[in-house]
Amino acid sequence: MEKILITGATGNVGLSTLKLLYSLNPEGVEVVAAVRDIERAKKIEGIENCNFCHFEFDEPGTYDAALEGVTQIVLIRPNQVSDVSRYIFPFLTKAEKIGVRHIVFVSIVGAERNRIFANHRTESHFKKLSIPSTILRPSLYMQNLTSLHRHDILDHDRIHVPAGHGLVNYIDVRDVAEVIVASLMNPVYENQSFELTGPEPFDFYQIAKMFSDELGREIKYTKPSTIKFVRQKLLDKKHLLYVVTLSLLYSAAKSGKMNNTNDVFHSITGHDPRNLADFIHEYRECWIKTAQDQELLKPRKRLRRRRL
Numbered sequence: 001m002e003k004i005l006i007t008g009a010t011g012n013v014g015l016s017t018l019k020l021l022y023s024l025n026p027e028g029v030e031v032v033a034a035v036r037d038i039e040r041a042k043k044i045e046g047i048e049n050c051n052f053c054h055f056e057f058d059e060p061g062t063y064d065a066a067l068e069g070v071t072q073i074v075l076i077r078p079n080q081v082s083d084v085s086r087y088i089f090p091f092l093t094k095a096e097k098i099g100v101r102h103i104v105f106v107s108i109v110g111a112e113r114n115r116i117f118a119n120h121r122t123e124s125h126f127k128k129l130s131i132p133s134t135i136l137r138p139s140l141y142m143q144n145l146t147s148l149h150r151h152d153i154l155d156h157d158r159i160h161v162p163a164g165h166g167l168v169n170y171i172d173v174r175d176v177a178e179v180i181v182a183s184l185m186n187p188v189y190e191n192q193s194f195e196l197t198g199p200e201p202f203d204f205y206q207i208a209k210m211f212s213d214e215l216g217r218e219i220k221y222t223k224p225s226t227i228k229f230v231r232q233k234l235l236d237k238k239h240l241l242y243v244v245t246l247s248l249l250y251s252a253a254k255s256g257k258m259n260n261t262n263d264v265f266h267s268i269t270g271h272d273p274r275n276l277a278d279f280i281h282e283y284r285e286c287w288i289k290t291a292q293d294q295e296l297l298k299p300r301k302r303l304r305r306r307r308l
């Protein structure tokens, strides 16, 4: 009997992985979603009937119960959990102690080269463990466009990232989930690492044009400098580490380090990854202004008092 524990199970990749595993329903496999708030997780469409356990990286008291009987882990490190030696490594030590036999770790493109990334430190830590791992390094998620960048596109008709003319290869998290599941089901992927990309890279002028064509209104790529971008995000009260990580990723894109395209996804799954234009079409409602939005965005005329 396999028991698979998924951390970050309500996030982008975790939720897709959970849904995929439940739809496949592999024989002899129990799947458990490790979540911070079970009642909130139960309300998420499509996972109402999943098995949940209470788990928080920063609450070591939750580790033992979550790990009970677990044979494999899908480790997704939340962006907020950056002190990995305090909150990830002790969890991995426990996993090793109870005899977890395999971990699929979702890292990020370029993590092996960037010491500053928390995922780099986590990847390195696996070398000290006896548990076999599969390290996946996906390129940027298409879902960033429906979350991180949604507000800019919807309310300001712009894509505001400091990526210059650099190309970015986006991947859909549902495709990352498919590779995670393949890695869980097939021991041949143990002790290997894979960079995962979508089918094709684009610069943000091209991406803005895709949005304009799909939405029927002009979406501009503003190409801010890194300093301007950082200042804006900090004014928006975003966490410093998060802003630094984003800036590093877009600087990497600017200098041509995010444009790699490979056929790893195809060789593992036997079919092509989803493409960006189809993604934008599928999720177009996210960036469509409702009548109410349009009303709120209208410039207000000053009311003049009529003189009596």
Ligand SMILES: NC(=O)c1ccc[n+]([C@@H]2O[C@H](COP(=O)([O-])OP(=O)(O)OC[C@H]3O[C@@H](n4cnc5c(N)ncnc54)[C@H](OP(=O)(O)O)[C@@H]3O)[C@@H](O)[C@H]2O)c1
Binding pocket: 007, 008, 009, 010, 011, 012, 013, 014, 035, 036, 037, 055, 056, 057, 058, 076, 077, 078, 079, 080, 081, 106, 107, 108, 109, 119, 137, 138, 139, 140, 141, 144
């Ligand atoms: N964004 C990208 O383009 C990209 C690309 C490649 C790789 N990555 C990597 O992907 C990872 C993030 O994955 P994601 O985008 O799927 O995550 P996400 O959507 O940001 O979701 C984070 C998940 O972690 C949970 N969580 C937050 N704090 C927690 C804590 N203290 N203890 C336990 N669980 C906690 C959240 O649960 P709640 O529902 O309770 O908040 C949620 O399920 C990062 O390591 C990032 O480096 C990102």
